[in-house]
Amino acid sequence: MNHWPFILAAYGVTVGGTAALALWSHVAMRRAEAAADALRGRREERP
Amino acid sequence: MHIFANPRRFLEVTRPLTPWLGWGGALCVAIGLGAGLFLTPPDYLQGQSVRIMYVHVPTAWLGMAGWVGLAVASLMQLVWRHPLAGVAARAIAVPGALFTAICLVTGSVWGRPTWGTWWEWDGRLTSMLILLFLYIAYIALAGASAGKGEGSRVAAIFGLVGAVNIPIIHYSVLWWRTLHQGQSITLKGSTIDGSILWPLPIALVGFSLLFAAIVLMRMRTLLAIARVEARLKRLADA
Numbered sequence: 001m002n003h004w005p006f007i008l009a010a011y012g013v014t015v016g017g018t019a020a021l022a023l024w025s026h027v028a029m030r031r032a033e034a035a036a037d038a039l040r041g042r043r044e045e046r047p
Numbered sequence: 048m049h050i051f052a053n054p055r056r057f058l059e060v061t062r063p064l065t066p067w068l069g070w071g072g073a074l075c076v077a078i079g080l081g082a083g084l085f086l087t088p089p090d091y092l093q094g095q096s097v098r099i100m101y102v103h104v105p106t107a108w109l110g111m112a113g114w115v116g117l118a119v120a121s122l123m124q125l126v127w128r129h130p131l132a133g134v135a136a137r138a139i140a141v142p143g144a145l146f147t148a149i150c151l152v153t154g155s156v157w158g159r160p161t162w163g164t165w166w167e168w169d170g171r172l173t174s175m176l177i178l179l180f181l182y183i184a185y186i187a188l189a190g191a192s193a194g195k196g197e198g199s200r201v202a203a204i205f206g207l208v209g210a211v212n213i214p215i216i217h218y219s220v221l222w223w224r225t226l227h228q229g230q231s232i233t234l235k236g237s238t239i240d241g242s243i244l245w246p247l248p249i250a251l252v253g254f255s256l257l258f259a260a261i262v263l264m265r266m267r268t269l270l271a272i273a274r275v276e277a278r279l280k281r282l283a284d285a
Contacts, residue, residue: 001160003095010153011080014102017149018076018257021142022069025264032271039278 054270057131061263069260075253082246090243099157101246104232105254106150110178111213113143113258114206117185118213121206124199131266133199134273136206137189138265142258144182151175162226170219171227174212181209 083101090097117139124132154172155165166172189202220229231238239247 003160006096006156006160007084007098010099010102010156011084013152013156014106014149015076015080017145018254021145022257022261022264025261025268026069029264029268029271032268032275036271036274036278039275039282 054131058267058270061267065260065263065267068256068263072253072256072258072260075249075256077253079246079248079250079253083250087243087246093161096157096160097243099153100243101250103150103153103157104247105251106146106153107175108251109254109258110143110147110150110175111216112255113139113146114178114181114210114213116262117143117206118210121203124203125207133203134266134269135262136203137193137269138262140182140186140189141265142261144179144186146254146258147175147179147182151179167226169225169227170223171216174216174219178212178216181212185209 080101083098087098089095117136120132120136120139123129124136151172154175158167159165185202185205188205189199192199192202220227237244
């Protein structure tokens with residue numbers, strides 16, 4: 001049996017899954033921190 | 048540890064640390080997996096499929112270590128009421144679940160050419176599957192109780208109780224001798240030949256750094272969301 005398709009599938013799932021979660025976490029963090037900073041700016045504008 | 052209980056101080060430390068952990072982890076993973084794919088020889092018994100070890104073993108360790116971290120954070124939340132402890136536990140849950148799922152998938156993919164089956168209900172595989180279900184249950188519980196004092200205590204208690212499964216996973220290959228092989232790496236040494244073993248610690252360090260970076264990013268997200276909710280409440284009250 002040729003093992004390489006199994007090896008590539010295992011590496012693909014691992015690298016793809018980890019990269020997808022890292023990217024999703026990064027985008028979610030940037031959005032949430034930008035929203036928090038925008039609200040802080042809004043509070044400072046108030047008299 | 049108590050020094051970092053202050054979210055402001057925590058953010059001062061983690062903002063510059065997160066990219067170092069992420070890029071350092073990605074570099075170590077690239078080196079470890081590249082070496083595992085192209086530089087190590089095939090195993091005399093398993094053949095080429097031994098290369099799956101370099102992704103399977105780190106994800107298995109991190110799936111288990113993730114729940115240990117979740118349980119420690121839950122304990123700190125319950126005992127010391129650290130404001131960051133509950134956030135840390137929630138941040139660990141998703142990467143812990145993902146790494147446990149990847150461990151199960153890569154183990155199954157390795158099992159087909161090696162054992163001749165995708166799945167076997169043996170002690171190690173079943174206890175790892177239970178760990179995945181525990182992570183999913185924790186994520187649901189923590190999500191439903193976010194921001195509620197008593198509800199988040201229930202999630203923390205669940206995190207502590209779920210830790211019972213960790214020694215069961217660890218000792219399963221000793222208690223029930225079925226299809227999964229025994230421990231190849233112990234504190235006393237390894238039964239794996241050095242020519243095959245050396246990329247594994249590099250990959251393990253890499254995945255651990257990536258795991259830490261993901262947890263820190265998720266903690267920063269949860270803290271930012273809490274800040275937004277608090278500010279919206281203050282604006283509404285003003």
